[in-house]
Amino acid sequence: MSTPSSAAATPTAAAKQSRAQRLPTPAEVQQAIVAGLDAARRNLDTLRTNIELLVKHQIEGIRDNLTTLRYDLEAIVGPYRPPVTPDIPADDTPGLIGNPAAKEGLFLYQGQTNRCVLMSTGMVIGQLLGADKMPTAQQITDEAATTPSTVYPDKYIYDPVADTYVAYADALQLLENHGITATSTQYSKGQGTNAINNVKAALTSGESVIVTVNASIAWGRAAPGDAVTANHAITVLGIDTIKNIVYVNDSAFNNPGIAMKMDVFMSSWAANDYQTITAYVTPAQQSTIAA
Known part of the structure; x- marks a missing residue:
């Protein structure tokens, strides 16, 4: 008796290899490390910028408050x-x-x-x-x-x-x-x-x-x-x-x-x-x- 045409074909060696998990190559590992370091650097740069802006705004706020205080004091005890x-x-x-x-x-x-x-x-x-x-x-x-x-x-x-x-x-x-x-x-x-x-x-x-x-x-x-x-x-x-x-x-x-x-x-x-x-x-x- 002949084999039915609908029967599943036996997987070839090449197909088995494509389905198996492949270890990354050294070049791919290096690229992943570089990409991770770049992302970390960008995050650190963003954090540094945000901290600098925060400090700048705090200093400006203190300066404006001191200026306002000076104006108020001048109005109260200022010269005639x-x-x-x-x-x-x-x-x-x-x-x-x-x-x-x-x-x-x-x-x-x-x-x-x-x-x-x-x-x-x-x-x-x-x-x-x-x-x-x-x-x-x-x-x-x-x-x-x-x-x-x-x-x-x-x-x-x-x-x-x-x-x-x-x-x-x-x-x-x-x-x-x-x-x-x-x-x-x-x-x-x-x-x-x-x-x-x-x-x-x-x-x-x-x-x-x-x-x-x-x-x-x-x-x-x-x-x-x-x-x-x-x-x-x-x-x-x-x-x-x-x-x-x-x-x-x-x-x-x-x-x-x-x-x-x-x-x-x-x-x-x-x-x-x-x-x-x-x-x-x-x-x-x-x-x-x-x-």
Whole structure:
């Protein structure tokens, strides 16, 4: 009888060898070791990077906390620095940047209210458009009280009853309403040199500048108690690079043309991340003003 065709064939020697477990060759063992070491090295590199970042962040956090503590201590037991209103030098004085003598009289007083941003905005309008187009304190207040906020939906820029703080984005909107282009900028803690250089450049080109300072650092125990001191808006009129003096208009004090020492100005400004608004007349408006 013949063998059925469906019967299983006897495995060959080659097939038996393919099914048997094969030991890795020396080259494969070496490749596996190298791959394992590479993976371990990458893991160690990642761990080292993560530790370095953790330490860096911890150091930065401690430094920021110490800086905040210094600001708080200065506000509590700091020196008494009442505003000084010197005779501002002529605009063509060597080393003087900006036009402080021409701008100091364009001043608005906020009174016992929280309107420093509004008054600074109104002063910038006067600096750029002229005294005849500068709003009064009441006019800029009324405008803000009837202009919808770009920051807070269904609210106006300023609530005179609640005496709300005015957002800088809304200040930009008010300036735009008057034909002025403005930009708001903040800088990191280590960019103080860049911040002041940009302010100098803006003043040199004829722009107006608003900065945010910590009034308790700027004026020490002489800071006005009825105004917000941590985020206080003032206008920079000019900088004397020889005497290291910054001339400002601060609406919290009813006396324009205040002089600040540069180091005090920088410290008070740094407390608010060098918050800056630079403004200039929109080109389309410039031709109208010239006419």
